[in-house]
Amino acid sequence: MNGIGIGAATAILCALAVPSLARAQNPIVQTRFTADPAPLVHDGVVYLYTSHDEDDATGFKMLDWQLYSSTDMVNWTDRGTVASLKTFPWAVQSNDAWAPQVIARDGKFYLYAPISIAGRPKNVIAVAVADKPEGPFVDVLGKPLIAPANDNIDPTVWIDDDGQAYLYWGNPDLYYVKLNKDMISYSGQITKVDRILDYQEGPWFYKRKNRYYMAFASTCCSEGIGYAMSDRPTGPWTYKGPIMAHDARATGNHPGIIDYKGGSYLFGFNYELNFAMTPMHHERRSVAVAKFNYNPDGTIPNLHWWDRTSAPQLEALNPYKRVEAETIAWTSRLKRDQDRPYDWAPGVTTAGDAKSGIFVTTTKNRSYIKVAGVDFGSAGAKWFIATVANGLPGSMIELRLDRTDGPVIGTLPIGETGAPGVWQERQTSIAGAIGTHDLYLLFKGSGDRSLFDFDHWRFVQ
Structure with a gap:
């Protein structure tokens, strides 16, 4: 399927920066x-x-x-x-x-x-x-x-x-x-x-x-x-x-x-x-x-x-159950060629097959997914787990709150994931994810290629 797409803070600062639930973009x-x-x-x-x-x-x-x-x-x-x-x-x-x-x-x-x-x-x-x-x-x-x-x-x-x-x-x-x-x-x-x-x-x-x-x-x-x-x-x-x-x-x-x-x-x-x-x-x-x-x-x-006009978010998202990676409030679009100013490449797109279902692909460097109104609770999250495939060396997911330049709560190394099409779990520790926030999953790596495929994720308390 084709499509278009588009420093760490302390736990106290993260808890204070709790937005109200979002509106549809x-x-x-x-x-x-x-x-x-x-x-x-x-x-x-x-x-x-x-x-x-x-x-x-x-x-x-x-x-x-x-x-x-x-x-x-x-x-x-x-x-x-x-x-x-x-x-x-x-x-x-x-x-x-x-x-x-x-x-x-x-x-x-x-x-x-x-x-x-x-x-x-x-x-x-x-x-x-x-x-x-x-x-x-x-x-x-x-x-x-x-x-x-x-x-x-x-x-x-x-x-x-x-x-x-x-x-x-x-x-x-x-x-x-x-x-x-x-x-x-x-x-x-x-x-x-x-x-x-x-x-x-x-x-x-x-x-x-x-x-x-x-x-x-x-x-x-x-x-x-x-x-x-x-x-x-x-x-x-x-x-x-x-x-x-x-x-x-x-x-x-x-x-x-x-x-x-x-x-x-x-x-x-x-x-x-x-x-x-x-x-x-x-x-x-x-x-x-x-x-x-x-x-x-x-x-x-x-x-x-x-x-x-728009629509308000009706309820917070629960990050402690499986969340499909293709669950998106907003995603980026990236310009492909400075010589062609109106020609844009997908920042994030989705694909699918009978075996894996729908998943996120074309995760290029600096592209991102925003998930709105995520309720981490008063105890907060301790771990983040993602299921990925087709990873490139040096690829990673940077997790930020409320903005693309908001507080970093964790960074998940992806790297090489072995045989093509084989899904693997990756996990990383989390600090500062307390209360209700918009969650930004920023994809980082080198080159202009898709960094990895991304099927689903969850946090653990």
Whole structure:
């Protein structure tokens, strides 16, 4: 998988420098470009499905769908690729892995995605099924669920209280159909919805407190996020205004809205990582999140733009249990070539295979991972243990609190790790890790190569 990435103090000073829990740093994924967020709450976890813009995309270049998960809304764990165009071998294998959504029903998980087939019109909606949120998702129809039409993109699905499921989709017009209980077929006619003011694409359909909501990307270009409400799952829909106004910094947007642990959250995307690399606009998007409160009448306030809103960390991270190395609040990006000022190499990226699962790779010198709101407790940590592979001589992890130049609590030598692909544990003593802090894992070594692969870590008291 390709992606982008980006002196010691005393124990007393470390204990005094305890920050409050963090806020999400938008965009919340920096190891690759992500778009079209589709959050799903299941068994106390937020599973965030996204589309994926390739690193070299100028227009839309999208081949697969990614998954991230969180229980605190700030630290996100990379769960890898859950499906791709290859999941649907009858589809055109080009660049059309566009906006997905996943929903759970009766112990199964259903992924709806717009893809292309040969001919005109070419846009269809496909469905794949899995036994777990992280997949693997399998094509069960061998053909489209929704037959070809030019408007067939951006599916959104909701199961009402009476068990009836509805599938909406469309750009620039909005359509719906009633799904059967098997979730892979439908009954009745496809219905075109009366025009909703400012609607463009990217619908997100859901119900909350007996009100139905249709959020959407507002009229291009530039796009914002608008929404409409109804007393019925099929409308009529009444436009309620912007959740985020049209903004010149974005030619696109795409909402996903959930309630989680007593709060309400809007997901969308911005282009901040693209513009950190180049002044040119490319379709290289990055998912962001914001917490909000509904108004007493059920309407949604205007959140303006991602630079004015975010989401607080819901709970501290426990460092004394296994933490996947790909659990990240923020990671670095490093410039590769001074003669090419807008060409950047990954600071940290992730990869995966069937044997090892997802792990951190491309750990270059001075790149780092930030893990937010780590609770070391009043007794503090005594040891740090990491599982690594493919280490180079002289490589190490420097552990700092609160900042990249914050207090050093320990340094873990990695060095050579033997045979390629063989995971080994390394450990080092820790001093000064007391209370709640942001943890920075800085990777150190020589040369411009990746220093080691990094699978998981934990502290010991």
